[in-house]
Amino acid sequence: MNATTPRLRVALADDQALVRAGLRALLERLEVTVALEAEDGQALLDALQAQPVDVVLSDVRMPGMDGIAMLRGLRARGDATPVLLLTTFDEADLLLDAREAGAQGFLLKDAAPGQLHQAILRVAAGETLLAPVSTDPVRARYRFHDDRAPGEGFNPREVAILRLLAGGYSNKEIARSLFLAEGTVKNYVSAILDKLGTRDRTRAVLKAITLRII
Known part of the structure; x- marks a missing residue:
């Protein structure tokens, strides 16, 4: 400063x-x-x-x-x-x-x-941080660890996208960060929301935090 x-x-x-x-x-x-x-x-x-x-x-x-x-x-x-x-x-x-x-x-x-x-x-500066700033690699497991969770797990790419969603990134920003097409990111996000049983990105991120996905 x-x-x-x-x-x-x-x-x-x-x-x-x-x-x-x-x-x-x-x-x-x-x-x-x-x-x-x-x-x-x-x-x-x-x-x-x-x-x-x-x-x-x-x-x-x-x-x-x-x-x-x-x-x-x-x-x-x-x-x-x-x-x-x-x-x-x-x-x-x-x-x-x-x-x-x-x-x-x-x-x-x-x-x-x-x-x-x-x-x-x-x-x-007006940004939103929906997830705690630091995440221990041990918590970056690709499956739910909760009896209430669906059986289907999350692959590393989906976890990476969830973390970017938690940081407030848009689909366009995620695509640029991960070198993907924006349409591909949109498909990933839809799949993530389906797995988490919600249509809301904020609730999806918070549920992922609660279940230790990110």
């Missing part, structure tokens, strides 16, 4: 003081200003009324008002500030609720500093 570019200002919400301190120190090293901190969703909502920020970085699970309830409150009063929720894979069932409440993105709590920085920059 050069001298003419203003530093991004974020609000940080987590009920653990040590976690907030660690994140604050990390963000300052990344030249991101922590404009305010809160230990629960209600405190964050109150603080944001007096001090707007560029991005809200909030834990999902907090005592009192959690991250999703905070998000709903924020949107209910017309505040469109991008919200990036901190999550873990065992909270994947919460992602659909968070997305429907108006979250712009999700970030794993063990994400690397560079991934955190890029996630903040991207949501601040």
Whole structure:
């Protein structure tokens, strides 16, 4: 970030003081200003009324008002500030609720500093991150691991396309990234949606996350 570019200002919400301190120190090293901190969703909502920020970085699970309830409150009063929720894979069932409440993105709590920085920059720029930024190769299995899932698995190309869908890429962008024809990508996406039992791309991605496909 050069001298003419203003530093991004974020609000940080987590009920653990040590976690907030660690994140604050990390963000300052990344030249991101922590404009305010809160230990629960209600405190964050109150603080944001007096001090707007560029991005809200909030834990999902907090005592009192959690991250999703905070998000709903924020949107209910017309505040469109991008919200990036901190999550873990065992909270994947919460992602659909968070997305429907108006979250712009999700970030794993063990994400690397560079991934955190890029996630903040991207949501601040208006992008949507439907999947946690980092994915462990172990989780890149090509089959469902859930009793409710259909028997048919996903091949590596379909998994790659799902990951790009999670990053908010259009069919045209996916085609360019994977050196495929746009029509071929459209066919792949249709097949993926059929396997996941949905006609909605967002729900398909969130279901894939929940079932550890990506």
